Amino acid sequence: MSEENKYKINVNRQEPSNEELKKFKNFNKVISKHRSITKRPAYKRKRTYFLLLIILLLTYLIFLSEKETLKEEKGLPQTEQTPKIK
Amino acid sequence: MLSIFKKKKIPPQSEKQLIELSKADSRYFAPIYEKYYEQIFRFVYKRMNGLDEANDITSQVFLKTLINLKKYKHTGAPFVSWVYRIALNEVNQYYRDKKKKRTINIKDIDVKSIAVDVDVFYNFELQDKMIATLNELDDLKVLLLELRYFEKRSFKEIASILNITESNAKVKVYRLLEELKKKLT
Structure with missing residues (x-):
């Protein structure tokens, strides 16, 4: 073909067989590329907020139980085991 | 939850x-x-x-x-x-x-079917003429030829691929055939 030609024209080129096509087929490659492109940032995920809520809830529960323990310790009569406060 | x-x-x-x-x-x-x-x-x-x-x-x-x-x-x-x-x-x-030249893949049989539709006698010279003619066509015309003659698609399929109406696809193909007839004869 000369340089003036607009297109590259192939005549009677052989078509690939079905076996050849099967070698190229790879859905996992497509899906992993898609996931890497469309991965949502953490702040947009529901799961992040759910985990944050659980952490806050646990912290609050620990805080409450600590408060309760402190109250109990203050209210208890002093025994031989409990150190005397000077 | x-x-x-x-x-x-x-x-x-x-x-x-x-x-x-x-x-x-x-x-x-x-x-x-x-x-x-x-x-x-x-x-x-x-x-x-x-x-x-x-x-x-x-x-x-x-x-x-x-x-x-x-x-x-x-x-x-x-x-x-x-x-x-x-x-x-x-x-x-x-x-x-x-920035490469677009590739077109044709077969003898496709050129024969175009020759039948444009009412031109098919011979080896016609194939060379067809290659020369393809090089003069714009991308849309080449695409129409590919869809209709090289891939044997119906007008309905061509229309849905190009997002045009079926009658519009027919008009475009017939106009193209007229142009080809002038160039090949």
């Missing part, structure tokens, strides 16, 4: 259902990929020079299909027409980026 972690598994039945499910979870796209991979690959390969290039573009076509799936609305035309349009855009983009 647990529904956030566990996704309900509904056995999908139709392509329409699969498309809708794929919008939320790309794993549901697997049967659609399986169904159309071969025809999309062959469609791309007809416009490319090598198998590896065709493979890269086909992967890109399915990736773009998945990315844009949320924008897809069922209009009555087959879903695959939409994928063909994405494939055409990807092929055009490839040639624009690489």
